[in-house]
Amino acid sequence: MREIGSEFMMDSFKRGKNEYCYLTDYPKRYVLSGRTGLYLIAQELQVEGIDSVSLPAYCCGSMVAPFIEAGFSVSFYERYEITNSKAILIMDYFGFLKEETALFAGQCREAGLRVIVDATQTAFSRSRSYDSADYIVVSYRKWLDCLCAAVYSQNGFITQEYTKENTVYVDIWRNAAKKKKAYLETGNGDKQEFLDLYGKANHMLGEDYIGFKASDSEIERFENADSQYIREHRRSNATQLIDGLHGKLNLLFKSLSDEDCPLHVPVVLKQEWRTELRKSLIKNSIYCPCHWPVDEKYPHQKTRFHDEEMSLICDQRYTEDDMKNEIEEILKVIS
Structure with a gap:
């Protein structure tokens, strides 16, 4: 049985034309990682005198860290609600676009907030929320073996471009x-x-991670990834998982829209059941992550998803038979 999940190995994608090199026509900088990009955005906002940001409660500690380390005041929101912060970060989850997210981004912009859209989980999608963003950040290492991220700024950049590499x-x-x-x-x-x-x-x-640009070789890998291949395989694999597990597991998303490109297929189950299922899958070389463990080093607002979400693997490394195996191993435990 071959391994499913875990870190990307070398050459985890097909080379070709990447039609998602540019999510918008905003000025763009390549940086080392998503958290590098968030720190860059924090620096940009500080020049404007902005030092507070509101983040979705369901997020990763690596998204909180750059703002804390930049000296920002961080608060959290659970629903689509405008806060008292001067900036707000908005995102869709796992590659599934929601119309409500785009509408909320527009409302925040109209209210005078600086809008940051984290497009890491929608890197191979076109979201209408991008149109309302002052800044967009997207990390590509979650999608393929590519150690780079990008930051877009609607009005260009104020700070100096990073020149060092890690x-x-x-x-x-x-x-x-x-x-x-x-x-x-x-x-x-x-x-x-x-x-x-x-x-x-x-x-x-x-x-x-602070202050690093992406290396030319990593940028080249991203710009020459076959985005159609990535999208087709992820959509096909995700559809197979959804169809095979519908009614048997609590799926966060039960279908794909035309623009969706799944990062994972997320499911929600009681924490003790999640632990049991993950252990069983690992014994069969299937490694499904949980998004996200709470990082006690940084401020956070815990949600049920932190304890109950598990991400099923659906990426371009895997075949229809791999998805069949993943479904079968899950059903052995939950049936």
């Missing part, structure tokens, strides 16, 4: 991705070795 982090991660590819394709090597390298690289990114 070459040590990139080299360690690339080494891990190459070793994983060799291990999965030939059986050669030590699995723990590349897992340790991934861990080292990800820890390094968490500790040192």
Whole structure:
């Protein structure tokens, strides 16, 4: 049985034309990671005298960290509600677009807030919320082996462009991705070795992400990814999971709209059941993450999803047979 999920190995996508290199025609900068991009946006807002931001309660600690480290006051919202902060971050989840999100972005803009749209989870979609954004940030390493992110600014950038690169982090991660590819394709090597390298690289990114541009080689990888291939495979795989599990698991999204490109297929189940299901899947080499563990280092507002969400794998690395296997292993546990 082959592995499903976990970190991307080297060459996790087909090369071709990327029709999603530009989500809008706003001025754009490539940076190292999504949190690097959020820190850049915080710097831009500070020049305007803005030092408070409201984030969705259901978010990752890595989205909170850049604003805290930039000295911002951070608050949280659970529903589509305009807060007293001077800036607000808005996002859709797991690649599924909601009309309410776009309408809320427009309302926030009309109310005079600086609107940040985190498009990381909708990187291969066209959302109407982008039209209302002052800033858009999108990280691509969640979608393929590509260590870069992008920041868009509707009115251009005030701050100086980043010039340094975090070459040590990139080299360690690339080494891990190459070793994983060799291990999965030939059986050669030590699995723990590349897992340790991934861990080292990800820890390094968490500790040192501010002020880095993306390297030319990583930008080239993104700009030459076949976006049609990515979209078609993710949509097909997600549809297979949804159809196979509908009525058996609590799916957050039960269908795809024309523009949706799923990052994952999220399900919600009681925390103890989630733990049992994940353990069983791991025994069968299926690695489904939970989004997101609460990071106690930073302010947060816990939601039920933090404890009950699990993300099913549907990305372009996998075939119809892989999805069938994922469904079968899930049904063994929940039936």
